[in-house]
Amino acid sequence: MKPIEVEHLTVAAGDRMLLSIPHAAFDEGAVYGIVGPSGAGKSTFLRVLNFLEKPQSGSLFFSGHRVDLTSLSHSGGLHLQRQMAFVAQKPVMFQTTVFENVALGLSYRGVPRSEKARLVMEALRLVGLEAAEGRKAASLSGGEAQRIALARALVLQPKLLLLDEPTSNLDPPNVLIIEQIITRIRRESPMTILMVTHHLQQARRLSDRCLFLYQGRIVEQNDTQAFFESPQSEALQDFISGKMIY
Ligand SMILES: Nc1ncnc2c1ncn2[C@@H]1O[C@H](COP(=O)(O)OP(=O)(O)OP(=O)(O)O)[C@@H](O)[C@H]1O
Ligand SMILES: [Mg+2]
Numbered sequence: 001m002k003p004i005e006v007e008h009l010t011v012a013a014g015d016r017m018l019l020s021i022p023h024a025a026f027d028e029g030a031v032y033g034i035v036g037p038s039g040a041g042k043s044t045f046l047r048v049l050n051f052l053e054k055p056q057s058g059s060l061f062f063s064g065h066r067v068d069l070t071s072l073s074h075s076g077g078l079h080l081q082r083q084m085a086f087v088a089q090k091p092v093m094f095q096t097t098v099f100e101n102v103a104l105g106l107s108y109r110g111v112p113r114s115e116k117a118r119l120v121m122e123a124l125r126l127v128g129l130e131a132a133e134g135r136k137a138a139s140l141s142g143g144e145a146q147r148i149a150l151a152r153a154l155v156l157q158p159k160l161l162l163l164d165e166p167t168s169n170l171d172p173p174n175v176l177i178i179e180q181i182i183t184r185i186r187r188e189s190p191m192t193i194l195m196v197t198h199h200l201q202q203a204r205r206l207s208d209r210c211l212f213l214y215q216g217r218i219v220e221q222n223d224t225q226a227f228f229e230s231p232q233s234e235a236l237q238d239f240i241s242g243k244m245i246y
Contacts, residue, residue: 146167
């Protein structure tokens with residue numbers, strides 16, 4: 001069995017099917033690029049995995065436990081949720097300092113103060129923002145806020161990191177910083193990363209495998225090189241060549 005598996009996942013809004021994924025599996029320590037047109041269900045998929053949205057059906061095998069995603073008891077879900085971190089498409093900052101924004105998850109987990117300070121500063125260094133620790137989060141630029149959101153996720157040292165367009169709205173130097181962090185995690189850490197991105201070249205640079213989500217389904221998945229060099233489905237061929245209109 002793969003370390004992370006999703007089965008019989010369906011999400012619907014009214015009579016509209018938003019996601020239908022019979023089975024998906026993810027290896028430990030690998031980076032997965034998730035691409036697909038706008039509205040394909042990419043964010044919904046990450047939200048469901050992070051227990052932020054309840055599907056109509058579906059189970060998740062993660063960290064040695066199988067859970068029913070439709071009826072998570074609070075404690076069961078919390079236990080698994082604490083081993084994941086999610087960076088949303090639009091980062092949310094709390095009305096406090098940068099330090100406290102990054103420390104938040106550690107505080108919930110009861111990490112002692114001195115250990116917390118060490119971990120927060122390490123995470124801030126990783127995203128190149130250690131000098132901003134005392135600043136009000138509200139004063140950050142969009143790019144800085146996105147890096148702080150990533151630091152807030154990394155500080156938790158999750159087994160599974162869910163990134164929803166982590167570099168959208170960033171300028172090239174900030175994109176590079178985030179890509180370097182992901183590359184380093186890929187090389188050095190057993191963390192599994194699922195990264196949604198609209199930048200195909202970014203998926204190609206950073207991912208071990210790629211998935212193409214289209215109309216709520218995983219239409220194709222493969223090792224990154226084969227995914228881009230020899231797409232099998234017409235939909236992925238059209239998407240990669242820029243012919244797909246959505
Ligand atoms: N609560 C909801 N009720 C109704 N429709 C929804 C709901 N949440 C999402 N949708 C719809 O589900 C579809 C998938 O949305 P989702 O945000 O997952 O797409 P996405 O692939 O992340 O798109 P993008 O690339 O634009 O971020 C969209 O058509 C969206 O409008
Ligand atoms: Mg999205």
